Amino acid sequence: MSHEEEQYDMYExxxxxxxxxxxxxxxxxxxxxxxxxxxxxGLQPVTIVPELPDYMQGxxxxxxxxxxxxxxxxxxxxxxxxxxxxxxVIVIEIEDITIGLIVDSVSEVLAIPESEIVSxxxxxxxxxxxxxxxxxxxxxxxxxxxxxAKLLQEQDVTNLTxxx
Numbered sequence: 001m002s003h004e005e006e007q008y009d010m011y012e013x014x015x016x017x018x019x020x021x022x023x024x025x026x027x028x029x030x031x032x033x034x035x036x037x038x039x040x041x042g043l044q045p046v047t048i049v050p051e052l053p054d055y056m057q058g059x060x061x062x063x064x065x066x067x068x069x070x071x072x073x074x075x076x077x078x079x080x081x082x083x084x085x086x087x088x089v090i091v092i093e094i095e096d097i098t099i100g101l102i103v104d105s106v107s108e109v110l111a112i113p114e115s116e117i118v119s120x121x122x123x124x125x126x127x128x129x130x131x132x133x134x135x136x137x138x139x140x141x142x143x144x145x146x147x148x149a150k151l152l153q154e155q156d157v158t159n160l161t162x163x164x
Contacts, residue, residue, distance in 0.1 A: 018114060020136065021090065022107040022143055025073055029107065031136060031143040036092040040106050043087045060089070060100060067091065069100035075151060076131065094148045101151075110143070112136040117145060 020031030021040075044060040046069055052058070055074035059066050069089060074080060081104070089100040117134040133147035 023103040024105045029143045031145045036148050038091045041089045071102045
């Protein structure tokens, strides 16, 4: 990597720091660090793959690339809801795996300073939700910041790597 490429990477990392793509599930607002987000797409036809956990809906073909999709509602053990025109797929890349997250709707990209994010452990929530990395305050709203790496279990990674 050249010195200029390195500087660009550092600049890009800086411009993404503290930025979150926010989305809705049921009545709750969540955020994902923007650095993981590749794109947002409408719901595509999903090919069901046998023997995957129920929250893994199957795979989609995105411009020739096979991408597994996860229904985040089901991952969080919330009731399934029929998909509609607001349903979106947030395509993220985490630990060299590209995956689509099916969410009720995408809201906006928000800048949330680190000083406005508290750890769930500070609120005594450490045992309640392993997927939440922090709780961000934006105005008078609260956004649950996801730990993307914890959305995928080791077995999921093995299954998904075999699919793609």
